[in-house]
Amino acid sequence: MEITNYLGLAAILFAIGAATVLLRRNAIVVFMGVELMLNATNLAFVTFARIHGDVTGQVLAFFVMVVAAAEVVVGLAIIITIFRSRRSASVDDVNLLHS
Amino acid sequence: MTASGAEAALFWVLAPLMVLAALGLLFARKAVHAAVCVMFVMVGLAILYVAQEAPFLGVVQVVVYTGAVMMLFLFVLMLVGVDAADSLTETIKGQRWAGVLLGLGLAVVLLGVVAQATFPPAVGLAEAEELTNPVALARVLLGDYVLAMEVVGVLLVTAALAGLVLTHRRRLSVRPTQRVLAAARVAGIEEGRSLTPLPAPGVYAQNNAMDTPALGPDGQPLPHSVPRVLRIRGQERSATAVLAEEETLVQRDDLRLIGVGPSSGRTAEPAGEGPEGPAGPTGSAGEDEDSDGEVR
Numbered sequence: 393m394e395i396t397n398y399l400g401l402a403a404i405l406f407a408i409g410a411a412t413v414l415l416r417r418n419a420i421v422v423f424m425g426v427e428l429m430l431n432a433t434n435l436a437f438v439t440f441a442r443i444h445g446d447v448t449g450q451v452l453a454f455f456v457m458v459v460a461a462a463e464v465v466v467g468l469a470i471i472i473t474i475f476r477s478r479r480s481a482s483v484d485d486v487n488l489l490h491s
Numbered sequence: 492m493t494a495s496g497a498e499a500a501l502f503w504v505l506a507p508l509m510v511l512a513a514l515g516l517l518f519a520r521k522a523v524h525a526a527v528c529v530m531f532v533m534v535g536l537a538i539l540y541v542a543q544e545a546p547f548l549g550v551v552q553v554v555v556y557t558g559a560v561m562m563l564f565l566f567v568l569m570l571v572g573v574d575a576a577d578s579l580t581e582t583i584k585g586q587r588w589a590g591v592l593l594g595l596g597l598a599v600v601l602l603g604v605v606a607q608a609t610f611p612p613a614v615g616l617a618e619a620e621e622l623t624n625p626v627a628l629a630r631v632l633l634g635d636y637v638l639a640m641e642v643v644g645v646l647l648v649t650a651a652l653a654g655l656v657l658t659h660r661r662r663l664s665v666r667p668t669q670r671v672l673a674a675a676r677v678a679g680i681e682e683g684r685s686l687t688p689l690p691a692p693g694v695y696a697q698n699n700a701m702d703t704p705a706l707g708p709d710g711q712p713l714p715h716s717v718p719r720v721l722r723i724r725g726q727e728r729s730a731t732a733v734l735a736e737e738e739t740l741v742q743r744d745d746l747r748l749i750g751v752g753p754s755s756g757r758t759a760e761p762a763g764e765g766p767e768g769p770a771g772p773t774g775s776a777g778e779d780e781d782s783d784g785e786v787r
Contacts, residue, residue, distance in 0.1 A: 393493060393494045393498070393499035393502060394493055394494075395494055396605060396610055397502060397506075398502070398539065398543065399605045400602060400605050400606075401502075401506045401509070401510070401539075403598065403601035403602050403604075403605055404510055404513075404598060404601075404602070405509070405510070405532070406597070407594055407595075407597045407598030407601060408510070408513040408514060408516070408594070409513070409516075410593070410594055411517055411590060411591065411593070411595075411597075412516055412517050414586075414589075414590035414593055414594060415517065415586075415587060415590040415591070415594070416517070420522050420564060420567060420568060420571065421516070421525050423564070424516060424525060424526065424529050424564060425516065425517075427529065427556075428513060428516060428529060431556070434536070434548075434552075435536055435539065435540075438539075438540055438543050438545050438548060439543060441616065442543050442545075442613060442614075442615060442616055443610055443611065443613040443614065444611070444614060445613075445614025445616055445619050446619055447616065447619050447620065447624075447627045447628055447631055448631055448635075450545050450547070450548055450624075450628055451628060451632050451635075451636055453545075453548055454548060454551065454628070454632065455636075455639065455643060457551060457552070457555050457556070458643050459643070459646065460556075460560065461560060461647075461650075462649075462650035463650075464560050464563055464564075465563070465650045465651065465653070465654040466650055466653045466654060466657070468563055468564070468567045469653065469654045469657035469658050470657060471567060471571070472567060472570060472571070472657070472658055473657050473658065475570075475571050476660070481572075484582050
């Protein structure tokens with residue numbers, strides 16, 4: 393098995409995450425799609441670190457994880473705030489600026 | 492460099508399962524199912540990290556993603572309401588097909604790039620991780636990237652503060668006192684609301700769950716004794732079903748007792764009293780009066 397198979401897996405996971413963001417309406421599920429995309433890039437980072445024999449890729453994956461954790465906190469707080477005011481977690485209902 | 496046979500086996504077992512779980516995220520109707528699927532993908536990724544000579548990242552993946560991030564997702568799902576299912580009506584015409592097309596296109600482009608690109612022969616991390624993987628990571632993280640590390644610390648503090656500020660609820664009205672609440676209750680009588688707390692759910696010989704209605708003094712079930720949430724979800728049981736169940740149990744007990752001999756007083760009693768005997772509508776009224784008042 394070639395190591396580049398990992399990159400193929402990362403590409404498939406990234407595409408599925410992107411499709412989730414495009415297709416789903418529930419804001420929380422959309423957010424999980426974003427998380428899946430971040431994880432896919434992490435897998436690519438780790439694989440490239442192995443290909444090039446340099447741990448910098450792993451360090452970058454580590455930074456991505458930290459930033460993702462911070463992003464989840466803020467994003468979920470926003471979802472909760474919207475849910476409190478609109479009683480809905482659907483991305484379609486957030487249309488306050490619409491006419 | 493090609494991977495070892497064991498690693499290849501691990502990859503070919505794990506990768507299809509992970510792709511299936513990721514598709515579960517895309518297609519699962521319920522958000523909780525999607526969350527569990529994502530958790531599976533993340534644990535699978537952690538295993539692949541360990542297989543790819545990155546044990547530290549594998550552990551961090553389990554701790555941070557499956558341990559913290561996905562738990563946070565589940566907490567928010569519980570907060571927002573588990574039954575908040577996706578609506579299937581399209582608000583933008585043709586959005587679904589456009590989304591499917593874009594997703595497939597992205598997959599084709601990315602896979603094409605991976606397949607077309609020529610990669611240098613893989614070096615492996617044996618040399619870079621001379622001591623251990625965490626030591627090698629720490630050298631780079633606290634050496635080359637020490638400034639980024641500090642900035643990330645600031646980012647985490649900021650995110651924690653943002654979470655606090657965003658979920659903070661400011662009280663817009665004066666906190667109602669007991670006197671105000673009492674006056675409102677009395678005033679509500681005219682609108683048909685009850686002065687007393689609502690009756691607690693039913694307590695039967697075999698069943699004291701929240702979903703069974705209590706029986707009133709006249710023997711009729713009181714539907715409003717079941718919490719409102721259960722009624723909206725349609726998860727309420729009817730009193731007749733519960734009573735019928737108990738009736739059959741009592742009968743079965745009677746039949747068995749005939750074979751055994753003289754019956755003990757315990758099992759004979761409910762049969763004599765009839766099905767409505769053990770139903771105590773006010774059985775647990777005292778315990779959860781306060782919480783019930785808020786829920787309904």
